[in-house]
Amino acid sequence: MAARPPAGQPATTEGATGRTTSLHVARRAGVSQTTVSLVLNGGGGKAGLSPATQEKVRQAAAELGYTPNNAARNLRRQRTGNLTFLCPDLGNPYFAEVIGAAQAAAAEGGYLLDIIAAQDEAAKLQAIARLRGGISDGVITTAPTTAIWDALRDLSARGIACVTLQDRGDDPAIPAVGVDLEAGGHAATRHLLALGHRRIAHVSGRQSFPLRARERVHGYRRALEEAGLAPDAASIVEVPNSMAGGAEAVAQLLARGTPLPEALFVFNDNMAIGALHALHRAGLRVPGDIAVVGFDGVSLGAFSTPMLTTVEHPRAELGRLAAESVMARLNDPARPAPGALLPGRLVVRESCGARGAAETGKGGARAA
Amino acid sequence: MAARPPAGQPATTEGATGRTTSLHVARRAGVSQTTVSLVLNGGGGKAGLSPATQEKVRQAAAELGYTPNNAARNLRRQRTGNLTFLCPDLGNPYFAEVIGAAQAAAAEGGYLLDIIAAQDEAAKLQAIARLRGGISDGVITTAPTTAIWDALRDLSARGIACVTLQDRGDDPAIPAVGVDLEAGGHAATRHLLALGHRRIAHVSGRQSFPLRARERVHGYRRALEEAGLAPDAASIVEVPNSMAGGAEAVAQLLARGTPLPEALFVFNDNMAIGALHALHRAGLRVPGDIAVVGFDGVSLGAFSTPMLTTVEHPRAELGRLAAESVMARLNDPARPAPGALLPGRLVVRESCGARGAAETGKGGARAA
DNA sequence: ATGAAAGCGCTAACAT
DNA sequence: ATGTTAGCGCTTTCAT
Numbered sequence: 001m002a003a004r005p006p007a008g009q010p011a012t013t014e015g016a017t018g019r020t021t022s023l024h025v026a027r028r029a030g031v032s033q034t035t036v037s038l039v040l041n042g043g044g045g046k047a048g049l050s051p052a053t054q055e056k057v058r059q060a061a062a063e064l065g066y067t068p069n070n071a072a073r074n075l076r077r078q079r080t081g082n083l084t085f086l087c088p089d090l091g092n093p094y095f096a097e098v099i100g101a102a103q104a105a106a107a108e109g110g111y112l113l114d115i116i117a118a119q120d121e122a123a124k125l126q127a128i129a130r131l132r133g134g135i136s137d138g139v140i141t142t143a144p145t146t147a148i149w150d151a152l153r154d155l156s157a158r159g160i161a162c163v164t165l166q167d168r169g170d171d172p173a174i175p176a177v178g179v180d181l182e183a184g185g186h187a188a189t190r191h192l193l194a195l196g197h198r199r200i201a202h203v204s205g206r207q208s209f210p211l212r213a214r215e216r217v218h219g220y221r222r223a224l225e226e227a228g229l230a231p232d233a234a235s236i237v238e239v240p241n242s243m244a245g246g247a248e249a250v251a252q253l254l255a256r257g258t259p260l261p262e263a264l265f266v267f268n269d270n271m272a273i274g275a276l277h278a279l280h281r282a283g284l285r286v287p288g289d290i291a292v293v294g295f296d297g298v299s300l301g302a303f304s305t306p307m308l309t310t311v312e313h314p315r316a317e318l319g320r321l322a323a324e325s326v327m328a329r330l331n332d333p334a335r336p337a338p339g340a341l342l343p344g345r346l347v348v349r350e351s352c353g354a355r356g357a358a359e360t361g362k363g364g365a366r367a368a
Numbered sequence: 369m370a371a372r373p374p375a376g377q378p379a380t381t382e383g384a385t386g387r388t389t390s391l392h393v394a395r396r397a398g399v400s401q402t403t404v405s406l407v408l409n410g411g412g413g414k415a416g417l418s419p420a421t422q423e424k425v426r427q428a429a430a431e432l433g434y435t436p437n438n439a440a441r442n443l444r445r446q447r448t449g450n451l452t453f454l455c456p457d458l459g460n461p462y463f464a465e466v467i468g469a470a471q472a473a474a475a476e477g478g479y480l481l482d483i484i485a486a487q488d489e490a491a492k493l494q495a496i497a498r499l500r501g502g503i504s505d506g507v508i509t510t511a512p513t514t515a516i517w518d519a520l521r522d523l524s525a526r527g528i529a530c531v532t533l534q535d536r537g538d539d540p541a542i543p544a545v546g547v548d549l550e551a552g553g554h555a556a557t558r559h560l561l562a563l564g565h566r567r568i569a570h571v572s573g574r575q576s577f578p579l580r581a582r583e584r585v586h587g588y589r590r591a592l593e594e595a596g597l598a599p600d601a602a603s604i605v606e607v608p609n610s611m612a613g614g615a616e617a618v619a620q621l622l623a624r625g626t627p628l629p630e631a632l633f634v635f636n637d638n639m640a641i642g643a644l645h646a647l648h649r650a651g652l653r654v655p656g657d658i659a660v661v662g663f664d665g666v667s668l669g670a671f672s673t674p675m676l677t678t679v680e681h682p683r684a685e686l687g688r689l690a691a692e693s694v695m696a697r698l699n700d701p702a703r704p705a706p707g708a709l710l711p712g713r714l715v716v717r718e719s720c721g722a723r724g725a726a727e728t729g730k731g732g733a734r735a736a
Numbered sequence: 737a738t739g740a741a742a743g744c745g746c747t748a749a750c751a752t
Numbered sequence: 753a754t755g756t757t758a759g760c761g762c763t764t765t766c767a768t
Contacts, residue, residue, distance in 0.1 A: 019526070021761055032739045037763055048737055065522070070501035071448075072761035074439035075744050090467060090483075096459035103485060112498065115458075115483040117471060130480065133438035154433070158387075243671045277671040303611045303645040305673045389745055400755045405747055416753060440745035443760050 020064045029053075029060035036061070040068065079137050083326055085115045086127055086141035089241075092270055094298050094315060098165070101319030102140060109327040111137070121145050131155055138326035143167040161329035163322050163337065173329075175339030177322045184311040184344035185219025185265070188293045191309070191346055192263040193227045195353055197291060200224070201261040202234065203249040203271060205241035216295065220265055235261060239271070246274025247281075254282060263291040263352075269298040269310055276304055276351065287353030297347060306350035314342050388432045397421075397428035404429070408436065447505050451694055453483045454495055454509035457609075460638055462666050462683060466533070469687030470508060477695040479505070489513050499523055506694035511535040529697040531690050531705065541697075543707030545690045552679040552712035553587025556633050556661045559677070559714055561595045563721055565631040565659055568592070570602065571617040571643060573609035573635040584663065588633055603629060607639070614642025622650060631659040631720075637666040637678055644672055644719065655721030665715060674718035682710050 022040075026033045031053060038047050039057040060066075074080045083106045087095050103113040114136070118124040124141070128151040131139055138161035143149050149169050156162045156173045166178035192200050202220050217236065224233050237252055239245035246266060253260055266272035272294030279286050286292050286306055294301055297312025321340045329337035348354045390408075394401045399421060406415050407425040428434075442448045451474045455463050471481040482504070486492040492509070496519040499507055506529035511517050517537050524530045524541045534546035560568050570588050585604065592601050605620055607613035614634060621628055634640035640662030647654050654660050654674055662669055665680025689708045697705035716722045 019761085022763095023761080033762080034739060034764080035737095038738090041763085050737065053737080067497070067500040069443070069761050070498075070503050071439045071443035072744090073501075073763075075437070075443055075746085075760090076762045076764085078744070080439075084482075087483075090458070090464035091461045093459045093461065096485075099458060099485060113485075115455075115485060117464075117467060117481075117483060129435070130438075132435040133441075135438050243667065247671070273668075273671055277673065280673050299611065300641075300668070303615070303641055305645065305648050387745085390747095391745080401746080402748080402756080403754065406754095409747085418753065421753080437745050440760090441747080443744090443762085444746045444748085446760070 019069070020066045022066070022068065025057065025060045025064055025066050028064060029056040031057060074134070080135065081111055082136040083111045083113045083138045083140065083323060084127075084131060084136040085113055086124060086139055087115050087117050088119060088124075088142050090115075090117050091242075092268075092298070093300065094268070094270075094296055094313075097298075097315040098319035098322075101316035102323040103319075105320040105323035106327070109323070111323075111327060113323070121147060124148055125151055128152065128155055131160060132158060134160075137161065137330055138163075140165060140322045140326060143169060159333065161326045161333075161337065163325045163329075163339070165318065165322060168339075172336055175325050175337045177318055177325060177340045177342075179313045179318070179342045179344045181215035181344075182219040182222070184295065184313075185216035186223045187219070187344065187346050188265050188295060188311050189220045189223035190226075191348070191352060191354075192265060192291060192293060193223060195263075195291065197263040198227075198229065199233070199235070199259075199261040200263045200265060201253065202236045203246065203264055203266040203275060204236055204238050205245070205267040205271065206238040216265075216267065241267065241271060243270055243274035243277070246271035246276075247278035248274075250275050250278035250282065260284070260290055264293070266292060266294050268296045269294040269301045269308060270296075272308055272310070272351075273300060273304050276306070276308070280305075286351050291353045292351040294351075295344075297345075301349070304351075309349045309352035309354070310347050311344040312347045313344055317342060387437070388434045390434070390436065393425065393428045393432055393434050396432060397424040399425060442502070448503065449479055450504040451479045451481045451506045451508065451691060452499060452504040453481055454492060454507060455483050455485050456487060456492075456510050458483075458485050459610075460636075460666070461668065462636070462638075462664055462681075465666075465683040466687035466690070469684035470691040471687075473688040473691035474695070477691070479691075479695060481691070489515060492516055493519055496520065496523055499528060500526060502528075505529065505698055506531075508533060508690045508694060511537060527701070529694045529701075529705065531693045531697075531707070533686065533690060536707075540704055543693050543705045545686055545693060545708045545710075547681045547686070547710045547712045549583035549712075550587040550590070552663060552681075553584035553633070554591045555587070555712065555714050556663060556679050557588045557591035558594075559716070559720060559722075560631040560633060560659060560661055561591060563631075563659065566595075566597065567601070567603070567627075567629040568631045568633060569621065569629040570604045571614065571632055571634040571639060572604055572606050573613070573639065574606040584633075584635065609635065609639060611638055611642035611645070614639035614644075615646035616642075618643050618646035618650065628652070628658055632661070634660060634662050636664045637662040637669040637676060638664075640676055640678070640719075641668060641672050644674070644676070648673075654719050659721045660719040662719070663712075665713075670717070672719075677717045677720035677722070678715050679712040680715045681712055685710055 022033050022036045026036045036057050038044050039054045044054045085099050085102055106113040116127045118127045132155060140163050143152055143164045144167060152162050152174055153171050162174045164176045168176040221234050237249045239249040264275060266275055272292055276286060276292060284290055294308045294310040297310045301308030301310050325337045390401050390404045394404045404425050406412050407422045412422045453467050453470055474481040484495045486495045500523060508531050511520055511532045512535060520530050520542055521539050530542045532544045536544040589602050605617045607617040632643060634643055640660055644654060644660060652658055662676045662678040665678045669676030669678050693705045
């Protein structure tokens with residue numbers, strides 16, 4: 001798109017600000033600004049500009065190293081051609097894969113994707129405030145608190161397309177794309193139950209979802225109840241959402257003085273890796289002494305020792321659908337944008353103690 | 369900064385485009401647009417606006433849910449207040465830490481940081497083309513190829529401040545911030561030599577640095593030579609830069625039919641984790657059968673089995689210095705912006721076979 | 737087949 | 753202490 005100057009050497013500019021503008025190109029090509037705009041935006045053919053004129057313009061633009069000014073273009077067009085991904089945790093490779101797919105889908109739809117890192121609520125609100133200024137046409141984000149939902153609704157009302165990742169709200173204008181966490185938590189727990197474990201603890205991410213019900217936990221509880229276990233069999237440890245947090249959870253369980261659970265269902269794979277590590281340090285064997293199942297299927301789990309059994313999320317699908325949903329809304333603001341609730345997939349590896357390390361479908365391995 | 373509408377409910381707007389502009393605020397407050405601009409940008413005090421007027425303006429802005437339009441503001445100001453981080457690999461947590469620090473430093477300097485993911489050269493060039501349009505005031509990026517350097521020089525000549533991460537070029541206007549990879553590679557290799565290993569292979573990232581000399585390798589070679597080993601003792605395996613690549617390297621070494629090296633110096637920790645995993649799969653014990661040293665110090669290495677000995681990069685420092693360098697240039701375009709070459713730090717854990725798992729200083733553990 | 741002119745929303749120099 | 757005016761660089765009717 002942007003023409004390159006002859007040889008890395010920037011061409012001399014003329015304007016008041018020192019920047020080369022479309023007017024300079026026009027003068028050099030001996031045409032009007034209109035023509036330049038038409039040609040450079042591909043409308044030259046439609047408008048019936050002669051090939052000669054088009055060539056002159058392109059030539060001049062290339063010679064001057066002209067690049068259109070984004071601010072001016074956006075101001076005039078009242079849109080940016082950008083989508084923004086508000087990332088809650090850059091350190092978790094989970095999002096890298098979601099973002100990659102979102103970016104690819106955006107590119108296909110003619111949009112460019114940029115990312116803003118915003119871990120805590122304040123950062124997210126600040127980022128949303130930036131978005132209100134029109135820096136982007138749409139946003140993909142998580143929305144864990146009511147304040148963020150309020151801000152998103154406002155954003156949406158201003159014509160900026162919003163879609164949430166995982167978090168579901170009540171505004172039909174803001175669809176959600178996510179995986180069925182309840183079913184996932186249920187599948188993970190049921191798998192452990194099927195392997196004969198009874199005392200199964202859940203390691204949860206602290207403060208991860210202040211607003212929404214913790215669906216993994218519901219699935220976990222439901223599985224326990226279905227197995228005829230008393231509700232108080234549920235044992236939940238809350239720790240920070242990180243590898244260190246996972247290790248901390250194990251430390252807490254160890255410090256309790258009560259016998260260790262037979263199995264752990266962990267909030268996500270990152271934390272599960274931390275738990276695996278702490279268990280190893282403590283001289284416990286996984287899955288021999290204690291079984292572990294993670295959640296989300298980040299590639300890291302395939303490289304741990306032992307390899308991690310997990311409920312894999314369709315991360316690329318998530319990213320693609322999110323981007324497509326945003327673009328659908330942008331293309332037709334009237335029609336309600338589509339959301340999606342995708343199934344997770346139980347991936348049986350080593351850490352759960354099932355013999356066959358084959359990967360089974362979502363139904364859960366009937367291993368034991 | 370951005371005022372919130374009364375109760376999540378967007379206030380009725382008036383303008384032709386449906387957006388609330390500063391003119392609406394002005395009318396509502398019974399003042400001029402100038403006054404609104406002054407007040408909302410904090411210049412109200414300096415310009416000597418009466419507190420009453422200021423209050424009126426703020427009131428009106430809040431009531432209308434006014435947010436300044438970014439495109440218009442940027443166009444007028446000829447700057448954006450943004451910095452951009454061009455991230456070559458979102459999946460590697462290495463960059464998450466660098467970005468976090470860069471973002472914090474940017475915020476301190478009054479800038480906001482956004483991120484563009486650009487893995488391959490084409491994506492990077494496209495991103496730089498976007499930057500030429502003035503979407504950001506400065507950029508932090510890697511610059512592994514000549515085409516990218518050309519594009520960066522052009523960008524820099526247009527007044528957009530550039531700083532590279534790790535890659536050093538010859539343009540004084542584009543400083544580099546990085547760690548001393550040669551010294552790091554030397555320290556890692558010397559550590560392995562000091563532990564008594566002689567046949568030490570290097571697992572390198574394929575195509576990682578088409579342009580620049582691979583400094584890790586130089587350090588590696590230098591250490592071998594200093595130990596009196598013949599230059600051809602150097603054995604280098606090139607694989608993709610990923611965990612899977614690290615595993616692949618081990619597979620290649622195994623397939624050679626020759627005896628396995630006594631030790632591996634791996635390009636980065638991510639790849640080293642993959643190598644660790646493959647070695648474990650192959651029934652080899654680390655460090656018993658083979659020692660492994662990684663590079664970069666990503667937190668993951670502290671949670672692997674065995675824990676990874678590595679050369680830790682000061683990632684937060686890197687990010688902070690990069691952002692500060694860009695801002696320094698922006699604040700004073702005349703003065704040459706500062707670069708930095710920071711030392712890595714050998715962190716001795718388990719995978720190398722040194723007994724004491726204590727972390728030693730950069731000089732390298734005199735362990736064996 | 738091409739050009740002239742207006743205006744997107746904002747800020748800042750210059751009045752008053 | 754506040755208002756008037758011009759213009760950032762672009763796109764897009766509308767006119768020729």
